[in-house]
Amino acid sequence: MEEEEEAIGFLDKVLEDEDVFLLEECELGTPTSPGSGSPFLVAVKVEAGKGLEMRKLVLSGFLASEEIYINQLEALLLPMKPLKATATTSQPVLTIQQIETIFYKIQDIYEIHKEFYDNLCPKVQQWDSQVTMGHLFQKLASQLGVYKAFVDNYKVALETAEKCSQSNNQFQKISEELKVKGPKDSKDSHTSVTMEALLYKPIDRVTRSTLVLHDLLKHTPVDHPDYPLLQDALRISQNFLSSINEDIDPRRTAVTTPKGETRQLVKDGFLVEMSESSRKLRHVFLFTDVLLCAKLKKTSAGKHQQYDCKWYIPLADLVFPSPEESEASPQVHPFPDHELEDMKMKISALKSEIQKEATNKGQSRAIERLKKKMFENEFLLLLNSPTIPFRIHNRNGKSYLFLLSSDYERSEWREAIQKLQKKDLQAFVLSSVELQVLTGSCFKLRTVHNIPVTSNKDDDESPGLYGFLHVIVHSAKGFKQSANLYCTLEVDSFGYFVSKAKTRVFRDTTEPKWDEEFEIELEGSQSLRILCYEKCYDKTKVNKDNNEIVDKIMGKGQIQVRSQGETWRAVGQVI
Known part of the structure; x- marks a missing residue:
């Protein structure tokens, strides 16, 4: 538990220090005035010399921990x-499936990591x-998909190991x-560690590696060939940590109430909320006993972002009105289709411009301006x-409509x-202090960090497929x-899901056969x-919101469809 606390503390430091680091980088790379050019360059060279020494110290420490x-x-x-050898005998300790789950x-x-260590060691020695080693960290970061698979299985691995220990x-x-070999220069030849503690080490390691990247960048001159590679590795690692954060430690998705209970x-x-006859983008949080609707506050640069609670409903008081029970909605004016199509065309044109600028190595300010325009159009869409x-x-x-x-x-x-x-x-009413604590926890607990638009995607993320x-x-x-x-396809x-196709209705059957093709x-x-x-x-069950009959969802599923060359492949998949 102490190791988990330590790793989480490290993660908080990495994520909190990010803005500070960007500020330092900006100050280092921009002379204050044309006349200060020479002194500025000299100062950078002096700092760069010290930085390269610090790089070696950081790397040496990291290499030692990598060996451990x-x-x-x-x-x-x-x-x-x-x-595994005993699994096929008449008296197995564990089954093959249990072994594969625990050691996944x-x-x-x-x-x-053995390959990474073997390549990094001679460079430090x-x-x-x-010496350049940014490509090694970049390659390590590019293999974080293996860690994602490990994290997805982590809880199951722990549960399986615990059940097997009991039986x-x-x-x-x-x-x-379990006996862990000590470092080469250590007096202790072995130390004893539990399997549970060792299974946590990969998660702990990603956090520590991210911190090392952070420190390496601080001590790497901006014009050093390693700088962009380390910057890329850090960005990938931080995004990865953010995405898995809540999976590895359930305490990070909980807040303690004043009564000592866990929420x-x-x-x-x-979600888009209809509020006072206009559309508002809200961040909605579903806790174990309450639904909270919040708006992200505008904050000045350098300050932590915060949420403002618009309303909340205890789940004990929340009901879904049936179509015949619900009162008529405020008038929802659908946006004209041709205007939505115009927005999509603008977004596609801006994407092309951004790609063109990036290919021609255009000015970063011009690209940022284009990205800002693209975000504005995507947000409107x-x-x-x-x-x-x-x-x-x-x-x-009170009723609310999304x-x-x-x-x-x-x-x-x-x-x-x-x-x-x-x-x-149980029904309850939150005091102003309780509401403030709950709303304040939302920023740290949230699992969805960005508005779902493509301009918020990182460069290493798949842009998706077109055609x-x-x-x-x-x-x-x-x-x-x-x-x-009948079926619908989305x-x-x-950046968000839309319905694209619908089969015909197959009547009065337990085994419908549509055999319908869609493009x-x-x-x-x-x-x-x-x-x-x-x-x-x-006909009595009519939804007053859109005057359509409300149909019952009988089942649903999702397929990740990937590209092979220029062709989509999802042949024969069953949901």
Whole structure:
């Protein structure tokens, strides 16, 4: 637990120091006036000389810790081979599946770091000012996908190891005392460490590596060939840490109430709210007992961003009005289709300009201006395109209306809330202090950090695919009762999901066979969603928000569709 606290503390430092570092970089690279050119250059050279010495010290310390980390991974891998050997005998300690779950990706992580260590070691030992090693850190950062797979499996690995320890005394002895080899120059030949502690080391290592990159950049001259490579590696690492942060430590998604109870963040995201007859972008937070709607405050440069709570509803008081129960909505004026298309054309043209400037190595200011314009247009598109109503009601009186672009997303929010409402929840009123504490925690607890527009994507992220996707919806099965069934298809477009196609209704069946083919236009798309509905012909069940009959979602799924060469491949996939 202490190691987890330490790693989380390190992560906070990395993320908090980022803005400070950017300021330092800016001051270093910009003379205050034309007349100060020569003294400025001399000062940079002096600092660069000191910086290169500091680089060596930072790298030497990191190399020593890298050796310890490799030894820890070796200790973790040591029992894996004999455990696998016994798995095929009449008296296995663990099954093959249990072994693969507990030690998932450890071998791959070991090989990545062994290669990194073997390449970095001679560079540090034969040090001079011309030594370059940025490419090694960049390669290490590019392999963080292996860590993502490890993190996704981390909780399952711990649970499996714990269950196996409880049911098997032999494995319990193995897991409680793994021998870790000491460093070459250490007096201690071995130390004993638990398997649980060692399984946390890869997560801890990513955090420490990010800190080292941060320090290396501070002590690397801007004109050094390593500088852009280290900068790229740091950016990838920080983005990775942000994305996995909540997965590796559930405490980071929780806030303690004044009564000492834990309030866990379950889901959050950006939604468009209809407020006083106008569209407002909100960040909505679903906790274990309350739904909170917030707006990001405008803050001056250098200050931490904060949220302003617009309203909240205890889940014990939250209800979803049925179509016949809900009162008529405020008039929602859909944005004209031709204006939405104009926005999309502007965004595509700006993307082309940005790519052209980047290819021609244009001025960074010109590129930033184009990116700003693109963000403004994407923001307007995000704000004005959603039309699917999502109404929630406080049983004490007030109703709220969100507009979504995806029915898949609407069903996910509804299902998440309804799942929490199955627990024994009590109504409550937050005091001003409690509300302030809860709202203040949102910035740190949030899992969705950026508005879902493509201009917020990092350069290393996939830009998505453009062109046309051919999809054939064949059939569905598993229904217990006959129903009138149809499917819709959604793809992510310009950073958010939109419905693109719909099958015909297959009537009165448990095994519909549509066999319908669709050609779907892709605009920076990466995923395909499919929803299966039961068609409702009851005229009394009409949604007053859009005057359409409300149909029941019977099932849904999602496919990550990737590119092979110039062709999309999702052949024969079953959801």
